[in-house]
Amino acid sequence: WRTCNFCRSQRPHAIRTVNVLPLAHQWQQGVQLLERHSLSGLTYMCQHCRALHFLEEKLSRSSNRVPGFSGCCAGGKVELPLFPNPPELIWDLFTGDSRESTHFRQRIRSYNNVLSLTSLGTTETPYRQNDGGVYSFRIKGALYHNHGPLLPIDGERPKFAQIYVHD
Numbered sequence: 378w379r380t381c382n383f384c385r386s387q388r389p390h391a392i393r394t395v396n397v398l399p400l401a402h403q404w405q406q407g408v409q410l411l412e413r414h415s416l417s418g419l420t421y422m423c424q425h426c427r428a429l430h431f432l433e434e435k436l437s438r439s440s441n442r443v444p445g446f447s448g449c450c451a452g453g454k455v456e457l458p459l460f461p462n463p464p465e466l467i468w469d470l471f472t473g474d475s476r477e478s479t480h481f482r483q484r485i486r487s488y489n490n491v492l493s494l495t496s497l498g499t500t501e502t503p504y505r506q507n508d509g510g511v512y513s514f515r516i517k518g519a520l521y522h523n524h525g526p527l528l529p530i531d532g533e534r535p536k537f538a539q540i541y542v543h544d
Contacts, residue, residue: 416431416432416433417431417432417433418431419431421434421435421444421446423446423449423450424443424445425449425450425452425453426449426450426453426456428446428449428450430444430446430448430449432444434446434448470482524538525537525538525539526539527539
């Protein structure tokens with residue numbers, strides 16, 4: 378606690394304050410400030426699929442009283458089937474009161490991260506790399522994710538994502 382100002386300033390975690398008020402006033406001179414923009418609540422429901430929307434998402438030709446939306450189901454033209462019910466074991470993990478269910482829900486993000494076993498795939502376009510610096514690449518066309526089988530072929534050693542599930 379009892380160090381001189383010089384020693385305190387040399388610490389990597391030392392915070393130096395700078396008076397930025399004059400800079401802020403210079404920046405605002407001649408600049409017109411924008412009004413604050415707020416969206417309405419997410420309270421408007423599509424009459425076809427019951428998806429919730431902001432009023433600002435409505436079609437321009439629809440009224441505020443009966444707004445129409447096309448970003449969800451294209452005005453009733455697209456209808457997706459409902460998901461089938463999950464197996465009982467999975468359902469219990471998400472909804473149960475057991476110790477295992479609570480443990481699972483507390484650590485679900487870690488499980489998701491461990492099981493995200495995909496690799497990035499794309500077509501790279503050739504271009505001159507800079508000498509030094511961080512490697513980067515350009516993408517041409519679609520960006521997609523690949524994943525292989527979780528279990529190796531009989532007699533082969535596990536590789537890539539198979540290593541994580543190898544027993």
